[in-house]
Amino acid sequence: MSEYKEFLTEKEQIDDLIRSGYRIQSVIENLDGAFVNFTHKDQGHCKSLHIGTANARKYFSSILMQQNNG
Amino acid sequence: MADLSINLAGIKSPNPFWLASAPPTNSGYQVQRAFDAGWGGAVWKTLGDPILNVSSRFAAVSFNGQRVAGFNNIELITDRPLEVNLKEIYETKKRFPNHAIIASLMVEPKQEKWHEIVKRVEDVGVDGLELNFGCPHGMAERGMGSASGQVPSLVEKQTYWVKEAARTPVIVKLTPNITDITVTAEAAVNGGADAISMINTINSLMGVDLDTWNTIPHVAGKGAHGGYCGPAVKPIALNMVAECARNPRISVPISGIGGISNWQDAVEFILMGATGVQICTAAMHHGFRIIEDMIEGLDHYLEQKGVSSLTEIIGKSVPRYSDWGNLxxxxxxxxxxxxxxxxxxxxxxxxxxxxxxxxxxxxxxxxxxxxxxxxxxxxxxxxxxxxxxxxxxxxxxxxxxxxxxxxxxxxxxxxxxxxx
CATH class of the missing domain: 3.30.70.20 (Alpha-Beta Plaits)
Known part of the structure; x- marks a missing residue:
């Protein structure tokens, strides 16, 4: 799979959670990429994504910034 | 025509193009010939205790057909007695009162040595002084040049000593053979420097002859590192100028040096914070008359940009240079x-x-x-x-x-x- 397709897949996973009412709660970055933990705004459910591509790591960071500013 | 004149820490010249301290400024004959051609200033070849040179002094890198893409020398400071140089400086200044003559100086790191040479040089009417803390070869083995320039405390102390005696503006010329040039630039400012100039030459070995296994150049079968300059070093020099220009603790004007070969290169240095530029290799390659194209090109550029005075563009690109983390x-x-x-x-x-x-x-x-x-x-x-x-x-x-x-x-x- 091209890196761009990998990015689209990871972006879609992030967008799905955001659309479903989740917010980024915490991020752990290590040699394997980023582990992004989401919490549902109302129900408090937690979900986690392992994000590997550089563009998707930029993408969730932009969402986090918007989340912090909003 | 746009106003090309500059005032670098009180040193005025009709245009921003100075010949750097080097073989082209070895004598009054050469400097006067340069001024006749149109150069705005000259930094006289470094004065100090007259040295002895070796034969076979220069080498150059040609790259894909471009001659002198990089240039290297193992020549030292002036080999002529101070009195001879001073007489020629006096005569040159008398003939060209509106051109800038700056005396490059190098002596041992002793207060009395600096005081003595400053007084003698200023007596003949130089417009400013440039302290050579940069030459990387030969003199550095004797504790001068870049050996001094790599130690911030020595830069500060020697600048201070010079300022104790000097009546004209003092430019400190910095070596690039250091991890962070802003450290020595700050030391110069702390010592009282009125301006800084950069870069001096970079430690280099130009090559090894595949047939004889001698170094290039070699002196009777032996070589030593030289100082590298010319077009190849321009990006290194430009970065160092920019790093100093954007550092708020380095609050003095900058004279940009390093691979400047045409008016476009000069504009880049000026946009990145240099008040004026110094040139050597291009003049050694093509002769003094390259100044004609430089002045004409710079004038047309300013006219196209609607700028009436060169000083208006000094440092205009500095705010656009930052740390990677801000991109x-x-x-x-x-x-x-x-x-x-x-x-x-x-x-x-x-x-x-x-x-x-x-x-x-x-x-x-x-x-x-x-x-x-x-x-x-x-x-x-x-x-x-x-x-x-x-x-x-x-x-x-x-x-x-x-x-x-x-x-x-x-x-x-x-x-x-x-x-x-």
Whole structure:
């Protein structure tokens, strides 16, 4: 799979959670990429994504910034 | 005509082009010849205790047909008695009162030595002094030049000693043979420098002769490192000028030196914070009359830009130079290939496929002709294809719409710190 397709897949996973009412709660970055933990705004459910591509790591960071500013 | 005159820490010259302290400014004959040609100033070849030189002093790198892409020398400071130089400085200044003559100085790091030479040199009417803390070869083995210039405390102390005696502006010339030039620049400012100049030459060995196994150059079968300059060092020099120009603790004017070969190079240094420039290798390569094109080109450039005085553009690009952490991670460019111009040499494809991000496809059209196409979504905007392309206009790097607002690395890390 091209890196761009990998990015689209990871972006879609992030967008799905955001659309479903989740917010980024915490991020752990290590040699394997980023582990992004989401919490549902109302129900408090937690979900986690392992994000590997550089563009998707930029993408969730932009969402986090918007989340912090909003 | 635009006003090309400059005033660097009180040193005035009719244009920003000075000859750097080096073989072209060895004598009154040469400096007067340069002023006749149109140079605005000259930094006299470094004065100090007259030295002894070796024979076989220069070497140059030719690269893909370009002669003197880089230049190296193992010549030391002046080998003529101080009195001879001073007489010629006096005569030259008398003949060219409106041109800048700056005396480059190098003595042992002793207060009385600096006081003595400063007084003697200023007595003949120089417009300023430049302290040579940069020459990397020969004199450095004796504790002078870059050996002094690599130790911030010595830079500060010697500048202070000079300022105790000097009545004219003092420029401190810095060595690039150091990890962070802003440290020694700050030391010079702390010592009272009125201006700084950079860069002096870079430690270098130009080559080894494959037949004789001698170094290039060699002196009777032995070599020693020299000082590297010329077009190849320009990016290094430009960065050092820019780093000093954007440092708020370095609050003095800068004289830019390093690979400046034409008016365009000079403008780049001035935009990046230099008040004026010094040139050596280009003059050694092509002669003093290159100044004619430099003045004409600079004047036309300013006219095109609607700028009436050169001083208006000093430092205009400095705010655009920052740390990597302040660059926008969401800014994107991508390569576009103009197939009307492309000659299908495939250099871009090979470069991208072998050494970058594998996003240039070799395709065949319906007419059977092969063509190259960038998969924009996979292009990271590295510029490599445009760099290796031999045809002007065949590859253009085009800004693509950002899908997210600007976000720097520093912004990102600050945001992540809130999510732990």
């Amino acid at each position: 926008d991670l969401n800014y994107n460019i991508a390569a576009q290939i103009n197939t009307d111009v492309c000659i299908n040499c495939n250099k871009c494809h090979i470069a991208c496929e072998d050494t970058s991000h594998q996003c240039i496809d070799m395709l065949t059209g319906e007419d059977g002709r092969s063509y190259l196409k960038v998969r924009e979504e996979d292009c990271v905007g590295c510029n490599l294809c445009a760099i290796v392309c031999p045809v002007d206009g065949a590859i253009t790097m085009v800004e693509t719409a950002a899908s997210q607002p600007p976000m720097t690395w520093n912004d990102r890390q600050a945001a992540l710190n809130t999510a732990k």
